[in-house]
Amino acid sequence: MFRPAIQRVEVLVVMAVLSLLVFYTASSLTVKTQEPAHAEKIAAAERMKRAMQILKDDRLEEAIFMDDVNDPNETGLIGRQFTYLTTDEGDLNAKISVLDPNLAAMMIDYLIRAGVKQGDTVAVTLTGSMPGGNLAVLSALEEMKITPIIITSVGASQWGANVEDFTWLDMETLLYEAGEISFRTRAASLGGGSDIGRRLSPRGRALIQKAIARNGVDSLESKDLEDAIQLRMDRFATILPIKAYKAFLNVGGGAAVLGDAAYARLLQPGLTTRMRFESMRNGGVMAKFGREGVPIIHVLNIKRMFAEFDYPYAATPTPEIGVGSFYASEHYNLYTTALALIILLAMLVIVGLSSKRKIKHHLEKYEPDSYV
Numbered sequence: 441m442f443r444p445a446i447q448r449v450e451v452l453v454v455m456a457v458l459s460l461l462v463f464y465t466a467s468s469l470t471v472k473t474q475e476p477a478h479a480e481k482i483a484a485a486e487r488m489k490r491a492m493q494i495l496k497d498d499r500l501e502e503a504i505f506m507d508d509v510n511d512p513n514e515t516g517l518i519g520r521q522f523t524y525l526t527t528d529e530g531d532l533n534a535k536i537s538v539l540d541p542n543l544a545a546m547m548i549d550y551l552i553r554a555g556v557k558q559g560d561t562v563a564v565t566l567t568g569s570m571p572g573g574n575l576a577v578l579s580a581l582e583e584m585k586i587t588p589i590i591i592t593s594v595g596a597s598q599w600g601a602n603v604e605d606f607t608w609l610d611m612e613t614l615l616y617e618a619g620e621i622s623f624r625t626r627a628a629s630l631g632g633g634s635d636i637g638r639r640l641s642p643r644g645r646a647l648i649q650k651a652i653a654r655n656g657v658d659s660l661e662s663k664d665l666e667d668a669i670q671l672r673m674d675r676f677a678t679i680l681p682i683k684a685y686k687a688f689l690n691v692g693g694g695a696a697v698l699g700d701a702a703y704a705r706l707l708q709p710g711l712t713t714r715m716r717f718e719s720m721r722n723g724g725v726m727a728k729f730g731r732e733g734v735p736i737i738h739v740l741n742i743k744r745m746f747a748e749f750d751y752p753y754a755a756t757p758t759p760e761i762g763v764g765s766f767y768a769s770e771h772y773n774l775y776t777t778a779l780a781l782i783i784l785l786a787m788l789v790i791v792g793l794s795s796k797r798k799i800k801h802h803l804e805k806y807e808p809d810s811y812v
Contacts, residue, residue, distance in 0.1 A: 444795035446709075459784060466780035472768045476552055480583050481545035484750040485761045488579040489541040491620045492517060495571075495611050510599065514754045515539045517571055519602040524644035526630040528570060529691075530598030533754035534742040538572030540758045542766075546749060547580035547737070549766040550711045551687065554735035556586060560686035563676050563734075564588040565725060567631055567692030568596030568608040574691050578612075578621050586686075588623055589679050591660070591672055593694040594648045595631025595640060604647050609655040627675055628652045635668035635696040636789040666722075668696040672725045688729035691739040699724030709745040712736040781794060 475481075476565045496516035504516065509530060511518035517539055518532070537543075537736050556562060562581070566574045581588050594609060596602035601611060609628060630637035637645040652659050660675070662668035668722045676682060682807045690697050698704035700722035707726060717723065717730030730736055739745070749765045 444798050445791050446795040448488065451458065455787060455791065462780045462783050465616050466772065466776050469773045469776045470770050470771050471773050474768045475549065475766055477548055477584075478767060481548045481767055482762060484544035484548055484576075484583040485541040486732075487620065488544040488575050489582060489761065490527045491575050491579060491615050492539065492541065492572075494614060494618050494620060498614055499606065512536065513539065513758050515572075516626045517601075519596060519598070519600050521598050523602045524604055524647050525568065525596055525602040525607065526598055526644075527595040527639055528569075528597040529716070530596075530600055531742075532599045535570060535572065535599040535753045536756075537746060538570050538739075539577065540572065540755070541576075541579075541584045541663070541761055542764050543572065543576035544579035544583070544760060545764065546745075546766050547576050547689075547739075548584060549749075550737045551580060551584060551586070553711055554687045554737060556686045556735075558585045560585045561589065561680055561684070562687045562689055563682075563685045563729065565592070565672070565688075565694055565697045566608065566625070567593040567694045568592060568601035569610055569692040570739065570742075571601045571608055573742075574612075575738065576610060577689055577691055578615075581623075582621055587690070589676060590623065590625045590686075591675060591683075592625040592628040592657075593631030593635060593692070594651055594697070595637065597693075598789075602644070604651075605649070607651040609651050611658060613655050623730075625655075627658040627660045628655075629668060629671075629696070631694060633695060634665040635694065636662055636664065653718060661698075662802050665695055669724050671730070672696055672729055672797075682729060682734065682811065683732045683780075684727050685729065687735045687737060688726060689737045689739070690726055691716060693740055695724070697725045699727055703727065707736075707738055707740075709738050709741040710748055712738065718768045 492515055498757050499516040506514055506516060507518065508514055513536065518535055542708045564577060574805055592608060594607050601608040609625060610634065612624055616624050630645055637648065649659065659670050662671050693704065698707065703723045712730070713735045716728045726738065743753050752759060752765050
């Protein structure tokens with residue numbers, strides 16, 4: 441009984457096996473493409489790693505207890521749960537996540553996408569809540585030779601820089617004196633509720649004022665949240681018109697930066713270049729920069745930010761420097777994929793034409809039983 445090639449079992453099996461072989465080969469042969477500023481990203485991550493070691497060495501000299509349960513990567517930079525400087529609840533996993541040198545490379549990726557270049561000036565607001573995030577931002581700016589104008593809220597949430605004699609300002613001073621960074625905070629506030637130290641005890645507020653004084657930083661003293669926002673805007677405006685800043689970077693959930701709590705939840709982590717900041721009438725410093733068209737880089741809600749890059753959250757141990765989609769992306773090899781497509785199409789065409797030719801031959805010989 442006549443069967444064209446397209447209907448023969450052995451032919452179909454060969455076609456299936458060949459198709460699987462070609463598909464497996466094409467999907468296995470991928471190529472890695474380096475993302476822009478790859479060298480600067482590696483350098484920024486290495487700078488952050490050095491900075492973390494400087495701070496850790498300082499803590500070890502003080503014979504601090506290394507809590508390997510709450511600080512599994514033994515950075516020495518995870519604060520305590522409750523101190524006089526603790527302003528809010530904190531997410532321990534977020535604090536562990538940002539103590540990863542690769543975060544500095546992620547910041548460079550955001551800065552490049554925001555259009556920031558060497559020689560530009562950016563506005564920066566920090567809190568004591570995520571020293572790892574602060575280190576990442578400063579390492580990235582240092583490596584890209586960008587000038588930051590920095591204002592800090594010293595108070596910290598749980599597990600942040602909330603140790604009374606080792607606040608973020610103390611860390612910053614150590615790194616500045618070690619030559620690891622070339623800029624420092626211009627002015628600092630208490631932080632906490634309404635940025636006036638609400639939820640802190642009188643002793644906690646006094647300890648923060650002492651930290652501001654011993655680090656030689658100007659103190660921002662406001663009477664309420666609205667005043668705190670305006671004081672920051674005035675400080676930034678004395679250096680440059682707000683529109684002239686090439687980006688606004690924020691680390692943490694400082695009250696004066698986020699403004700009304702209802703708006704704070706709308707602010708997306710990572711880079712924001714378009715958002716209806718005009719409707720945020722009670723928004724904070726971030727909304728005011730956004731209204732002027734300044735790109736925003738917001739380091740908060742770390743889990744979502746890491747998910748954008750498919751990067752491991754709260755990893756233990758911390759990934760090696762150079763790991764992450766912001767360094768390099770993996771793609772299918774275009775030539776291999778095209779060759780695989782050509783092979784499969786050729787196979788289909790050859791079998792189809794062969795079958796057509798044989799069917800035609802049988803029809804011409806008038807063999808009615810040749811159809812199956």
